Amino acid sequence: MQITVTARHTELSHGVRQFAQTRLEKLTKYANDIHGAHVIVSLEKHVHTAEITLSVNSHELVVRQEHAEAGAAIELAADRLEEQMRRLKDKRIDQVQRGGGKTFPNEHSDAADDSADDSAEQA
Numbered sequence: 763m764q765i766t767v768t769a770r771h772t773e774l775s776h777g778v779r780q781f782a783q784t785r786l787e788k789l790t791k792y793a794n795d796i797h798g799a800h801v802i803v804s805l806e807k808h809v810h811t812a813e814i815t816l817s818v819n820s821h822e823l824v825v826r827q828e829h830a831e832a833g834a835a836i837e838l839a840a841d842r843l844e845e846q847m848r849r850l851k852d853k854r855i856d857q858v859q860r861g862g863g864k865t866f867p868n869e870h871s872d873a874a875d876d877s878a879d880d881s882a883e884q885a
Contacts, residue, residue: 763790764798772805778833785840786814792847795819803832812839821850 765786767779786799797817804811809828812835816823825843829835 763787763796765801766798767801768803770802770804772803772810772832774803774832778803778836781833782836782840785836786816786843789816789840789844789847792844792851793818801836803835805832810835812836814839814843816843816847818847818850823847823850 763786765783767774767782782801786801789799790796795818797819799817800815802813802815804813809830810832811826811828812832813824813826814836823843823846825839825846827835827838827842829838
């Protein structure tokens with residue numbers, strides 16, 4: 763997974779960048795098809811805003827959190843992103859267990875045939 767960290771209107775230390783890398787790498791336990799992550803940390807009026815965009819196969823998850831410290835903002839955003847990834851994984855598992863939610867033509871045609879037979883008998 764490719765992770766890019768961008769700082770806007772502020773400088774990020776190597777430690778904060780490394781923290782963001784290791785924190786986001788933990789998300790691979792929820793999905794193996796993560797293509798990349800982009801972390802944007804900006805500073806406005808002494809408040810750090812961390813925005814994380816995660817590209818998963820057919821989904822794009824975006825989270826934004828604010829805090830006085832850059833590392834804490836990244837941690838809060840990563841926690842919310844982890845929650846979204848957990849829900850996405852549960853949704854994927856449910857779809858597989860239910861057979862993808864697809865209905866087969868034979869299931870509904872029997873009911874239509876029965877109603878056609880009933881109307882033919884009445885005539």
